Amino acid sequence: MQVSDNLRQQSDQLDALLARCECLVTAEAMQTAYARLAGEINQRLAGHLPVVLAVMNGGLISAGQLLPRLAFPLELSYLHATRYRGATTGGALKWLAQPDIELAGREVLLVDDILDEGTTLAAVREWCIDAGAARVWIAVATDKQHDRKVPGLTADFCGVSVPDRYIFGEGMDYHGYFRNLPGIHVLPEGE
Numbered sequence: 780m781q782v783s784d785n786l787r788q789q790s791d792q793l794d795a796l797l798a799r800c801e802c803l804v805t806a807e808a809m810q811t812a813y814a815r816l817a818g819e820i821n822q823r824l825a826g827h828l829p830v831v832l833a834v835m836n837g838g839l840i841s842a843g844q845l846l847p848r849l850a851f852p853l854e855l856s857y858l859h860a861t862r863y864r865g866a867t868t869g870g871a872l873k874w875l876a877q878p879d880i881e882l883a884g885r886e887v888l889l890v891d892d893i894l895d896e897g898t899t900l901a902a903v904r905e906w907c908i909d910a911g912a913a914r915v916w917i918a919v920a921t922d923k924q925h926d927r928k929v930p931g932l933t934a935d936f937c938g939v940s941v942p943d944r945y946i947f948g949e950g951m952d953y954h955g956y957f958r959n960l961p962g963i964h965v966l967p968e969g970e
């Protein structure tokens with residue numbers, strides 16, 4: 780099948796943009812971070828039969844990296860709550876899918892790619908508590924450093940701290956693209 784000129788041009792533009800971007804955290808450093816994160820989760824949650832919820836879409840990669848490293852029985856599901864929707868600043872949170880596992884009395888581990896302002900994870904945590912979760916834990920691949928966080932919201936398990944810039948890769952997108960990139964990348968200043 781022929782790729783349209785328009786798609787080919789967009790693909791070339793994304794390649795050109797990526798070539799100008801800086802890699803903040805290498806793929807190797809992320810593998811080290813996932814391994815440490817999984818070790819911490821193993822220590823805290825082994826024996827608790829937690830429900831692990833991947834926060835889609837971004838949490839897909841973090842969950843995929845962490846789950847094979849978790850060495851205890853757990854149940855897995857997902858939810859989709861989004862507020863950036865392809866943009867680089869967040870708006871209102873929209874639920875697209877709710878978890879299909881009964882959470883009453885369960886320990887729940889939310890897995891996401893980034894804790895930025897915390898609006899998403901605060902709302903998801905609240906939803907889980909309303910659904911009867913006994914305790915909600917938060918694991919994120921990255922935690923952005925700034926003072927705009929939802930008060931009281933912190934990650935229990937964090938891979939790497941990142942500066943206050945729009946980042947992508949390891950599940951995080953730039954206008955819907957680059958989630959599949961290993962490592963954490965940042966746009967050139969001012970773009």
Ligand SMILES: O=P(O)(O)OC[C@H]1O[C@H](OP(=O)(O)OP(=O)(O)O)[C@H](O)[C@@H]1O
Pocket residue numbers: 834835836837838860861862863864865869891892893894895896897898899900952
């Ligand atoms: O801490 P916050 O400021 O709320 O931002 C973090 C959230 O933003 C991203 O999701 P997004 O809304 O982009 O949805 P997506 O994962 O489907 O792209 C990311 O995956 C987190 O869930």
Ligand code: HPA
Pocket residue numbers: 863893895944945946947951952953
């Ligand atoms: O810096 C970011 N990059 C990608 N997705 C995000 N969602 C919240 N913050 C970010």
